[in-house]
Amino acid sequence: MTIRIETDRLILRLPEPRDTDAHIAMMQEPAVAATLSPTKKPQARSDLWRQFASYLGHWQIRGFGFFSVEEKATGAWVGRVGPWMPEGWPGIECGWAFHSDYWGKGYAPEAAIASVRWTFAQFPDLGRIISVIEQNNTNSQAVAKKIGEEKSGEIFEYKGYRLDIWAANREAWLEWFGL
């Protein structure tokens, strides 16, 4: 399977084994670990290797998953974005994480809008897309707002954390952003 989604400044493609080190480097950044690590501290390389293996496996099991995001201008691996629904998840989530060298450019919403559009096109019966976001993750909440999501009021309890479910309904989203 080959998937390549092009936006103004980015390319979204399937994650590949060659992305392993870039993924680990991003996840080991303290600023990224502060929101994505269960302990809020950078995780061991071996744990992050397993995590990346699960991203590849998610595509095998579900037929969808996180995309690797490349910056068109440089070819650099800048982050990962995409639909994600591991066992026990409260719906198909659009998740996002970028290496902090690439924050502050508007890359997260640019990639997320493209991936939500892809997800709605893949699943014609999907009524809404969600994002599961910690209550103090204001950077991520800002991205959710930019891609048309609102706080639904639902809480997802995960590993001792109470996470807000942000969501966008299909019809409203497609009316706003188009297929």
Ligand SMILES: CC(C)(COP(=O)(O)OP(=O)(O)OC[C@H]1O[C@@H](n2cnc3c(N)ncnc32)[C@H](O)[C@@H]1OP(=O)(O)O)[C@@H](O)C(=O)NCCC(=O)NCCS
């Ligand atoms: C969440 C995360 C992806 C947000 O990244 P970000 O770079 O801060 O967010 P954006 O891509 O929306 O960029 C925001 C800024 O880029 C700037 N920008 C520059 N050029 C831009 C452009 N062409 N278009 C839009 N914004 C642009 C703007 O100033 C904008 O700031 P503003 O929203 O205050 O106006 C990032 O903080 C991250 O990876 N965090 C760690 C992982 C994480 O928490 N993931 C989510 C778990 S729920």
